[in-house]
Amino acid sequence: MIEVTKLSGVKILVNPHLLEMVEETPDTVLTLTTGKKIIVKESRQEIKNLVELYRKDILAE
Numbered sequence: 001m002i003e004v005t006k007l008s009g010v011k012i013l014v015n016p017h018l019l020e021m022v023e024e025t026p027d028t029v030l031t032l033t034t035g036k037k038i039i040v041k042e043s044r045q046e047i048k049n050l051v052e053l054y055r056k057d058i059l060a061e
Contacts, residue, residue: 005040
């Protein structure tokens with residue numbers, strides 16, 4: 001799971017396997033494979049980095 005911050009300041013965990021698309025519009029919108037959309041404070045690049053770190057951690061185990 002990756003930790004992201006909603007615009008309200010609430011931190012949530014998102015399963016990166018469910019990420020379908022990440023857009024900056026200018027807010028960052030995560031679209032999940034379920035169709036749900038989540039607006040977060042992190043940039044598109046930060047989300048990309050979090051997902052890459054998550055995947056590296058899984059491969060290292």
